[in-house]
Amino acid sequence: MKKGDSILTLDRIVAKCEWDGDCLLWRGKVGPQGNPAATERIDGKDKYVAVRRRTFLGYHPEVVGIKSNERINTKCGNHACLAPDHLIKVTTRQQAKLTVERISEADKMNRARKISEKMRRHSVITPEMLEEIRRSTDGPYVTAKRLGIKNGSIVCRIMSGTGHKDYRATPFSGLL
Numbered sequence: 001m002k003k004g005d006s007i008l009t010l011d012r013i014v015a016k017c018e019w020d021g022d023c024l025l026w027r028g029k030v031g032p033q034g035n036p037a038a039t040e041r042i043d044g045k046d047k048y049v050a051v052r053r054r055t056f057l058g059y060h061p062e063v064v065g066i067k068s069n070e071r072i073n074t075k076c077g078n079h080a081c082l083a084p085d086h087l088i089k090v091t092t093r094q095q096a097k098l099t100v101e102r103i104s105e106a107d108k109m110n111r112a113r114k115i116s117e118k119m120r121r122h123s124v125i126t127p128e129m130l131e132e133i134r135r136s137t138d139g140p141y142v143t144a145k146r147l148g149i150k151n152g153s154i155v156c157r158i159m160s161g162t163g164h165k166d167y168r169a170t171p172f173s174g175l176l
């Protein structure tokens with residue numbers, strides 16, 4: 001160690017973080033992918049520190065080393081997070097699986113959002129809406145407004161029973 005050297009210890013790392021809910025977010029510099037990045041000075045030279053790895057090893061002194069096929073990942077998916085509970089050691093194979101799962105989850109959400117947008121656009125009566133209409137003690141136009149149905153007459157028909165059958169048979173084809 002030379003004069004002016006500084007090691008990035010766990011305490012120093014944590015001091016540069018802020019809690020945000022369950023996440024402990026790094027407020028220092030980040031790399032191109034948003035991963036915490038820092039340097040430390042050893043023997044008068046600045047050296048790059050893999051902050052997440054260093055933090056993980058700080059939390060887990062029992063872990064001697066991290067193998068070449070192992071990565072430190074965040075469970076929460078937040079690249080800047082260094083929370084003790086959120087840092088996990090995974091193999092590159094597990095990491096690849098995790099990424100795929102995350103993508104398919106996002107994809108599922110995306111599809112659900114698209115379906116609901118489409119339904120709203122076409123004013124489809126969903127089974128839940130139909131149930132709500134049948135149960136409603138309000139007038140058809142008030143009910144329509146409450147459910148966001150533009151065409152009140154369709155609610156009128158469902159309530160009076162004339163349009164009811166079609167919707168029950170194929171709820172999703174109840175286009176207005």
Ligand SMILES: [Zn+2]
Nearest residue numbers: 023076081086
């Ligand atoms: Zn987190």
